[in-house]
Amino acid sequence: MRLDTVGRNARAAFGLVSLLAAACGEGAGRGGTIVIATAQDPDGLLPATYETREARVVGELLFDRLAERGPALNTVGDVGFEPRLARRWEWSRDSLSVRFHLDPRARWHDGRPVRAGDVRFAFLLYTDPAVASRLGGDLREAMDSISVSDSLTCTAWFRTRTPEQFNTLVTTLAPLPEHLLGGVRRDSVRTSAFALAPVGSGPFRFVKWEPRQRLEIAAVESFYRGRPVLDRVIWSYAPEMSTLVQKLFAGEADFFDMVPPPSVPEAASHPDVRLLPRGNFDYSFLQLNLFDGPSERPHPLFADRALRRALAMGLDRRALVRSLFDTLGHVLAGPFVRAQWSADTSLAQLPFDRAAAARTLDSLGWRVGPDGVRTRGGRPLAFRLLYPASSTNRKNMSVLIQEQLRGLGVRVELDGADNNAFVARGRARQYDAYFGGLIATPSPSGIRQTWTSDAAKPGGFNTGRYLNTAFDAQVDSALNARDVASAKAYYRAAYRIINEDAPAIWLYEPPQVAGAHRRLRTGPLRADAWWLDIPAWSIVPGTRLSRDSAAAP
């Protein structure tokens, strides 16, 4: 089957975006410097090797990709994808290859043109095992090779046809300058000078990076898609969340993407600050180990589906989320977030019904003892809950869960661990219940790596070892569906099965609220990558500060 062709639509979208950016620039006045408050530093600036979100934020402004997902965040086919380095592309009849035509105006920040050879070079670098790129695995699995026809044309060859093959390619691979990186040893590319001071192809160029202090990028004057409105973007680092909020309040920072929930009321009433709720891809859940630790023996409690369901029904998740986040958080409806296209928040879920939960536990033989804890055959209904002590949200919710389950006659022993120990014990399956948190992507296909039987193998991410072939089959069908509607139906069926089985108790999507100074004009923030629209951000006329006129080096 042939996938969609972008052709005319893409060009139209490209033109529209350019026009909008230009119009915005003229209307709001070009120039200005904004300061973004941040608590984390990038772990490098080479797209093939960086792993943190902070690195992505900067890296995706320095490096353009072949195409970018559109605001609808579709990941199937190429519908909605907007041209970047590739100004157009066309599919082969069998959909096993796609030919990209690069924009001849695109330049590296050192002035050299972006060539098709750079695309092939990047592919080889990403997929070289010596580079140990976390993105390389996905590319290797999806792609066979990239061939070059001429300096502006290359063809990506896929191993098999999959609905998300285009998404995998263009959102993973950032073309890299062969003339600068070709001579660098692959096993040391991560620590190369280029990774610390890269030469990119995006709307901003790298200026300066003083780790844990500041990082600066500046607009590329002759950028092929149109110059960004702002002159400079500077990330100013502070390790303490309350300090970051204060920087925003004091006007030292123009933007902070993660205003913590306790500071939201103060920020909302601050005259210089406006709050910008944004989409979210994080979710947290209580994973139940269906086996006894790392052994092959069934877990004495959680191997029992009825007991798991009773525990899920015994928790008032709405009250938990409200206690922690007021009205800002959302109860998780399954192993997906609302911003994913596969999300279905109307899906039936196990209701909060403490009486029904108690009846189920009674029927299973768990009787309330004199100390209020249920027992069966002399064994108390008790388990340990492993959580990361460094996470305030998870720590607080663990306490609330402990308290709610106490009312049901279940004793929960809290087991806080430092983050390294927490993660290591989780991956080694050394837990009863694990307070997990995941960062999803717009593609719902990540469920394969987290909840299917395949992921329950040693080293896999399904450490609670939830095994259900019916669920696996629905996920498999969803991953191979040829259109969004079919895929949605399969995902929905898979979500329904896993929700009924309750291998985990779905807890919350944490609130994501950004704060911006009123002098900054941003527009709505993208759920998947708010930073991608920074080139169109501007300073409101009449609100310029001394820092706006400081010249970029």
Place this chain on the structure above:
Amino acid sequence: MRRLLLSRAAQAAVVIALVATLAFVLIHVAPGDPFSASLDDPSVTADIRATQRAQWGYDRPLPQQYVRWIANLARLELGWSHTHARPVKEVLARRVPNTLLLMATALGLGLVAGVALGTWQAARQGSRSERASGALALLALSAPEFLVALGALGLFAVRWRLLPVSGMVDPVLHDGLSLAGRAADVLRHLLLPAGTLALLTTAAVSRFHRSAMLAVLPEEFVRTARAKGVTEVAVLVRHALRNALGPVITIAGLMLPALFGGAVFVEKIFGWPGMGLTMVNAVGGRDYPLVLASVLVGSVLVALGGAVAEVLAAVADPRVRGAA
């Protein structure tokens, strides 16, 4: 004096070797490694982690890693900091001066002010002003460091906007300033963190020094000086103060490692890029090379601080010199 120095140097070498070895073993036996964070990321496969560990030699037996570390150390190669994405040498070269600036300013101010306050309190023992200043010092000493820091931040940076909230320089304007302008910029950013630490140091030192002065003032040589008609200020400064400096010098010596170690809470709240927070983050991120290099430099300074304190005490007090 030479024997004293040689003996202390030999002791220090043994202590440093032991501390470094212990740190090496402890950080490696702690759960996790520099790539533990990626364990939380489903896209980082076991193969990728294995390659990363192999590239840095973390897959080798511990004794082999230790020998390699020692060999690198002998060549002054401190390795790569995983948390800073930089060579460790570069991290230390950037962070240590920042810490020295903060801590030297804070401790210097604190020591001078503490000695002055302690002397003044001793001279006015029993007066209302002495009791009031003593109570204030005790209050400052009892207040948690982070509370004082947050209070100062709230008042001076947020409410009155007199000083910057955090950082060491203005992230936008600093590079474009003249040399004097840059110095002034650093000074503006230094005032709150250094002031907070200096306040706490002043309170601590004044308590010790007041007691030492009160012990010295009834001594015969002080009475003799007064009997000879020496002014009260000269009695306090020339005669009593010098003899009461012993405890303060010991405290100052013990504070020397803090010049390098920094102050975690204050650095965190004011975003001061110093060694305290760097080390805490390095331990949390299992950044083996940075942790070990920091411990090494820190233990050298501890040893050095102890030795310097002993020598200074000997210089200040002939009785100590005689005992040594």
